[in-house]
Amino acid sequence: MTTNDVYGEWKLGDLRVRRMGFGAMRLFGAGSPEGAVEVVRRAVELGADHIDTAAFYHQGTVSANEAIRAAGLGEDVVVATKVGPYRGPRDAFPTGELAAGDLRGEVERNLRELGRDHLDLVYLRTGGLEEPDGRSIGERFAALARMREEGLIRNLGVSHVSAAQLAEARGIAPVVAVQNRFDITMERDAALLGTCEREGVAYVPFFPLGGFGLPGDARLREVAGRHRATVAQVMLAALLALSPALLAIPGTGSLAHLEENMGAASLRLGADDLALLRR
Template structure:
């Protein structure tokens, strides 16, 4: 894939249905592991810094702490420009064990649970996650995606997305209802999705990569560290800048419970990597 060398400086991306979200969002999966006061502070700082894209799920919890509860405690009543994306499908018992994914009939309950926990009447975006935390390339999303499409028609959901999907599964979902966003495992050290990322751009669909910072992967190359030093930047900032250079539809959701790390992540929007640096990183 050839990276677009003309940087798009837009801080937001407009979904096919007209809603907008900040291109650098905030993933909340790890917030329940942080001290609640610190988690709430980083959520408030994010909004103050212009972030309006928050990614969460009812199955993001650790013991008594949940990402949805932290979002509500920190941000409710929500400002007009707060875009909350929720994933449904995976299910966990109170002790944290994953069980069978929600059936089509169970998805309404999953959506309603997120609405209750977040204190909302409507979710901006709901992803159907295929599989649990790992993809299931053999599953057809059609029946379950149709159940979410019904909830969209009922006004409980604004936009629909899919997660952990192949190109074939995206096509199946799009045959049922419009898809506004794809959230898949993708970063500098895991790039198997480059073709799907390009397809999303052609379709006007947001591509939301996770974990965008490669999860601290030791495979992050010396080139990344050298480029970071050349720009007086951190490695995470370079990793995010590389993702943003892949297209104006790429909307990473780095997670953090540190205000300093949050500020560094957001600074990636101002880091312009040279064409030679982008080519070296992409390989």
């Protein structure tokens, strides 16, 4: 049974996906590998056919890639991953960036862990959580473009980039998606979202629910009250209503939160709701 989706679909290159997907970064919250697999399978049952992951998404006994593989998903589920950050075996989170020559090893690691012979979408992820630094990404993106030509990668994206870095990447190979930090209360990337919409590039926010806890915004609570919805659902529905190019990939390790998040795909906000949220 899938969630009633009022926001339609988008094409990631040659792959069509629903605009409400699932992010695997927080799967460790399931508490066990078996619990993580259950969350992934339920996400697909609820309509997610676009799952975002990375080999460096692991904590304790839970690996996002391994959970996705164990879930036994069909080929109709698009799996996007990202490479670029370096996370050592004792690091709690990525602490650096891989050089261009090291990216093949990360692509091959994702192939092994996901049990696939090619990757549907691979992002080059740059920097940390601060503003994009503007450095050239050409050498590293070109390394991924060569792997695309070899057939290891089907589509390419970029993550945590400036407009200039996106343009640089697009001068090397087609870019089907941008993944930057964005939520309805912090639209610092609105201009780049507009560029993506005009150029037919998907814009896929990370931290669509604020990243470190839901924002304490009275406007969100007011709209949630109008629709008898939760603040999280309003934030996700508002993103989907903002631009047809915007894809949502909220993540969780909780089945209850998963049901809540996926329910946002059936929450239709009105123009007055959006005007209030963007005021």
